[in-house]
Amino acid sequence: MNSIRENFRSIMVIATFVGGIVAASYPIIISPYLNPAPWKKEQSIGRRGIDREAIQPGGMKVWTDPFDRKKS
Numbered sequence: 001m002n003s004i005r006e007n008f009r010s011i012m013v014i015a016t017f018v019g020g021i022v023a024a025s026y027p028i029i030i031s032p033y034l035n036p037a038p039w040k041k042e043q044s045i046g047r048r049g050i051d052r053e054a055i056q057p058g059g060m061k062v063w064t065d066p067f068d069r070k071k072s
Contacts, residue, residue: 004011032039052062 056062
């Protein structure tokens with residue numbers, strides 16, 4: 001029990017550091033993953049007026065989602 005009391009400051013520094021990383025990663029990683037709708041809207045606004053077929057290098061086809069469900 002004494003070792004925990006002796007290392008309390010170190011434990012708090014590490015816990016604060018890890019908590020800061022988690023708090024900083026929430027709006028960057030977790031929020032867009034859980035709610036992608038605003039990001040898709042922003043992307044469509046930003047790409048408005050761009051002809052994707054014209055800027056594809058080497059005549060390659062535009063990327064499509066390989067896991068997208070086929071409409072029957």
